[in-house]
Amino acid sequence: MKKIKNFENKKVLVLGLAKSGESAARVLSRLGAIVTVNDGKPFDENPAAQDLLAEGIKVVTGGHPLALLDEAFELMVKNPGIPYENPMVVRAIEKKIPIITEVELAYLISESPIIGITGSNGKTTTTTLIADILNRDNQSAKLSGNIGFPASDVASKSSADETLIMELSSFQLMGIDQFRPKIAIITNVFSAHLDYHGSQENYETAKWRIQENMTTADFLVLNFNQAKLREKASHTNATVVGFSTTEKVDNGAYVMNGQIFFRDEKIMAVADLSLPGSHNLENALAAICASKLSGVSNQAIVSILTTFSGVKHRLQYLGKKSNIIFYNDSKATNILATQKALSGFDNSSLWLLAGGLDRGNGFDELATDIANLKGMIVFGETAPKLRDLAETLGIPVFDSENVARAAELAFEKADENDTVLLSPANASWDQYKTFEQRGDMFIQAVAKLKEKKN
Template identity: 75%
Template sequence: MKNIKNFENKKVLVLGLAKSGESAARVLKKLGAIVTVNDGKPFDENPAAQELLSEGIKVITGGHPLDLLEEDFEVMVKNPGIPYENPMVSRALDLNLPIITEVELAYLISDAPIVGITGTNGKTTTTTMIADIFNADKHAAKLSGNIGFPASEVAANATANDSLIMELSSFQLMGIDQFRPKIAVITNIFSAHLDYHGTQDHYEAAKWRIQENMTAEDFLVLNYNQEKLKEMAVNTVASIVPFSTTTQCLDGAYSHDGVIYYKDEQIMQVSELSLPGDHNLENALAAICVAKLSGISNTAIKDVLMTFSGVKHRLQYIGTKSMIKFYNDSKATNILATQKALSGFDNHTLWLLAGGLDRGNSFDALAKDIAGLKGLIVFGETAPKLKALAESLSIPVFNSEDVASAAALAFDQADQGDTVLLSPANASWDQYKTFEQRGDLFIDAFNKLKEN
């Protein structure tokens, strides 16, 4: 960790705790800052605030009093989830108080080079692929950022021999100043988070900030399947490294006639990738670009991509029983996510498990994607809607009580060579606290099947 003097004896307000705020507060204290933490959760219900107070950090909880800003703070470190329209943040802007997010702090203290990954979809999978490839080739990589590991905490413990593989949200990127990754990736850009950003243009501008401090010595890996990113590429000084599944990108990674290439070098067969679907091929191409730019061997790249089981609950391969494969895609909480999952499988040998919270929508948009399914097993509040859709398409459909019984029923109905996919197309809250809980119960059900 660089012992920078940027914050020494400066009053810094950390707004919002969660993991990133807690980490930022501790790092700032080590750097000699005079830290105040402000969090909306009451003190009695706030273990993180209690712990920070015991460490000698000032905490103010239970609300966000505007008069707190009358103190002479020199910097605000804002939780990325707090919108800029928040009264506390808005007032800080009026006072011209610099506002950063914790990833900026991580950059300032990091001895390790940073690979930054952003995009609408595929960030977590691509970030994890890259880290696994680095580590397989004995290039020490540490996951950080939006993937669940506070960037400043990871940076504080990293050395110059490590690499920070950092997932970055648009919320985090809005709060950077000097942040400069050695390699940056934008997996794709679709419409998202408009409730936070207001417009698609603002959302895209936030994502594009990942490259604003990069130079020609740095590399920006972009998805050239998207015209939008091709257009944006002319507005950076970073060295562009493209990837595509539809165009032969001779300056980057691409697939052609079932083969994956980096520039003119053959890396592996598309069929050798462990994760199905065009979206996962795109993720793999992005990861290959980063790996090759970092001097990683083809052997390590291929070994990881042939065995990569996916991020938990995101089209995660969990195993095979009696030659029937099981995949956990519990993170698919909407129709679009399930459509992407289905694109990677042969419907004629696929059993789909779907259902969950009824938000009042129909599932007509899913019709073309589930046509020809070997079977559909439904559960939860939306089971009747999904069953009606399946029956209209002459798809065999079965009711189950929950995800665990759905897994058992699918196994009973499936034949050797079939695949069972949990991709619910619905939120989990009718039966489960989180999609993670739903996915864990599916995994538990599979493990019980394996024991028998």
């Protein structure tokens, strides 16, 4: 960790705890800042605040009193999830208090080069692939950022001979100033988080900030399958490296005749990728770009891309029982995510498990994607809607009370060499606290099936 003087004796307000706020408070304190933490959760229900107080850091909990900002703070480190319309943030802006997110702090203290990954979909898979590939090549890579490991905490413990592989959300990127990754990736840009950003334009602007401090010495990896990202290539100072599944890219990764190439060098066959789906082919191309730019051997790339079983709950391969294959894609909380998952399978031998929270939408746009499915198991509040769609298309459909029973039912109905895919197309909150809890129940159900004797 760089022993920077930027924060010495500066009054800093950390707004919002969670993992990133807790990490930021500790790092700032070590750097000599006079830190105050403000979190809405009451003190007696707030173990993180209790720990920080015990370490000598001032905490204000149970609400966000505007009067706190009268204490002449010189900086606010804001939890990314707190919107800029929050009264505390609005008041800070009025007082001209600079506002950053914790990833900016991580950059300022990091001795390690950073590979930053953002995008609407595929961030976590791409981030994990890159880290696994670099580590397989004996380059020390550490996961950080939006993937669950606070960036400032990881940066504080990393050295110059390591690389931070940092997943970055649009929320985090709105709070950067000097942040500059050595390699940046934008996997894709779709409509998302409009309730936070207010418009698609604002959302895309936030994503594009990942490259704003980059120079020609840095590399910006863009998805050339998307016209809007291809057009952006001429609006950056970074050296652009593209990837595409549909055409040759001179300076980047592409697919031709069933083979994957990087700058005209053959890397591997598409058919050898362990993860199914066109979206995962894009993720693999993005990971190959970052890996080759980092000097990684083809052997390490192929080793990971042919064996990677997926990030948990994101098209995660769970193995076989009686030659029936199971995949857990509980992270598919909307129709688009399920459409992408379905693109990687043969519908004629596929059983789709779907359903969840009813947000009032229909599912007609799924019709083309689920045509000719072997069968469907539906559950949750949207089960009736999904059942009606399946019946309209002539797809065998069965009801289940939850995903555990859905796994059992699919196994009972499936034939040898069929695939069972949990890809709900719905949020989980009607029956489960999180998509992780839903996916864990499915994983446990499949594990029990595998333990049973044939």
